[in-house]
Amino acid sequence: MKPGSLSQSMRALLATLALLVTAATVAQEPTFARIAEDSSGDPLTLQVAIASYRIEWNGVPRQVDLIGAVHIGEPGYYASLNEIFSDYDAVLYELVAPAGTRVQPGQRPDSWLSKTQFAMTQGLDLSFQLEEIDYQAENLVHADLSPKEFAAAMKARGESPFVMFWRGFSYSIRQGAINQMPQNQAQMFKDLFGSKGDQGIKVFLARELTRLDTLSQMLGSDADNTIIGARNERAIDVLTATLDKTDHERIGIFYGVAHLPDFDRRLTEDLEFERNGERWLDAWFLQ
Numbered sequence: 001m002k003p004g005s006l007s008q009s010m011r012a013l014l015a016t017l018a019l020l021v022t023a024a025t026v027a028q029e030p031t032f033a034r035i036a037e038d039s040s041g042d043p044l045t046l047q048v049a050i051a052s053y054r055i056e057w058n059g060v061p062r063q064v065d066l067i068g069a070v071h072i073g074e075p076g077y078y079a080s081l082n083e084i085f086s087d088y089d090a091v092l093y094e095l096v097a098p099a100g101t102r103v104q105p106g107q108r109p110d111s112w113l114s115k116t117q118f119a120m121t122q123g124l125d126l127s128f129q130l131e132e133i134d135y136q137a138e139n140l141v142h143a144d145l146s147p148k149e150f151a152a153a154m155k156a157r158g159e160s161p162f163v164m165f166w167r168g169f170s171y172s173i174r175q176g177a178i179n180q181m182p183q184n185q186a187q188m189f190k191d192l193f194g195s196k197g198d199q200g201i202k203v204f205l206a207r208e209l210t211r212l213d214t215l216s217q218m219l220g221s222d223a224d225n226t227i228i229g230a231r232n233e234r235a236i237d238v239l240t241a242t243l244d245k246t247d248h249e250r251i252g253i254f255y256g257v258a259h260l261p262d263f264d265r266r267l268t269e270d271l272e273f274e275r276n277g278e279r280w281l282d283a284w285f286l287q
Helices: 008-022 075-085 112-124 147-156 161-178 183-193 198-210 213-219 226-245 257-270
Strands: 033-037 043-057 060-069 090-093 140-142 250-256 274-285
Touching: 033 198, 033 274, 043 198, 043 257, 060 257, 075 250, 075 274, 090 226, 112 198, 147 226, 226 250, 226 257, 250 257, 257 274
Parallel strands: 060 250, 090 140, 090 250
Antiparallel strands: 033 043, 043 060, 043 274
8 A cells, every 4th residue: 555545445444433433422622632723724733642740759749741642643753752751760651462561673563453553554654653662761661451461351341342343333323313413424524535535534533533532432431441441550550659669750651542531530539640731742744
């Protein structure tokens, strides 16, 4: 597949996924992902947040930042992240892999989801996170479940890829019955089949990344499902252990942007951190 060119079959697949995932989802004001627009309302960039939180832990002032990740993005976005990471005492990162795993330079994805994401980089002219982030940096710390732990967590919750698919499908059918033609679907078809060609598909996918409420509505409470809740719980365990055992003053949590609303709740409600600001990074260029 040539960069910047998506096949008709890929367009049809994306349209089908859009109907399943976004049928009747009402977009809420995003907290951790947004579309920056020009003065005429046309999309310029997909932006993700770095949200900061403060607390005094064991007598030491600490700052923990939630660093939103999109797994395919502009090379400059990942270059900025590598530079930003160097300012932290520790950066906790997501990767369903054995404990302590470090991604090797040039390592290719092995899960079906990562392989799909990697394939999409070619059509969207973007780069893949595993190839761009410097996971060999000494301050990067693996903070996720192993494959065995992930499978056990899904089994304990009665989850499976098949169950997840049907939850999403059933959700879309229910919502479609309530709202025959939600407003965001009109925008969806404009993006997918408008005059902007492949760039329109990129805009459509960017909009979907900002609708963080969709995943929760399909899967249930973030805190209870494996994809978000169980993995976030592990990252928080690593965070609190790091805070207890070290005097680190700046810690980053580098996780997919869909994980961040649940992280925000865990930090502010469970651990009583105070949120004290955010900044935004351009992850995709949309013009």
